[in-house]
Amino acid sequence: MHETPRLVLIALGLAGLLVLLLNSNPQPIQSTWAPANPGLAAQTRLQTLQGRGMAAADYPQGNPLGVLNTVMTQGYGVGSHAPAATWGAVDLALDGDGDGRADPRASWNQPIYATHSGVITTTANSWPAGNHVWVTNDQYRTGYAHLAEFAVTDGQVVNPGDLIGYMGSSGQSSGPHLDYQIWAWQAGRWVNQNPLDYGVLP
Ligand SMILES: [Zn+2]
The missing domain is CATH 1.20.5 (Single alpha-helices involved in coiled-coils or other helix-helix interfaces)
Structure with missing residues (x-):
């Protein structure tokens, strides 16, 4: 048992x-x-x-040409960049011989780099922007116009410093330069920014 x-x-x-x-x-x-x-x-x-509500890489910073001998050939909110709310941009080119002025030989095909993280949208042969790239995230978008050639494709995700294209004179342009724009998403709309406030020139 x-x-x-x-x-x-x-x-x-x-x-x-x-x-x-x-x-x-x-x-x-x-x-x-x-x-x-x-x-x-x-x-x-x-x-x-x-605390700042965003990743550092999302915030446009620095010079999209990545070189010290960058010169501004047209300022923010003047000439064809007015009114700033619509066309606000700066034009950038290279000074290859140190005289403080842009010169085409140094500028043609200068590599252009994303200044922040985002998703790529390209438009080829548009007017007036020519071959144009947008880099867009939730908070910022930057525009890169008049390119000679794209180095990215639609939907590609880029980080700061990634190559996106080469300087050219496509669209409404009288010589090789980069038209660079910054827009910030504020209160439900894109608001144009002065790129000089984002460290574009050294
Ligand atoms: Zn321009």
């Missing part, structure tokens, strides 16, 4: 041992799909930027 409870106890003991053995070994399997600290660096960066 005492044999049955003893067998049950032995069976329960063996089952418990089996559970312990199985549970002692899951770590190597987990480590193959989950890193030790998944996204720790990314989380820290996001927390730092949350």
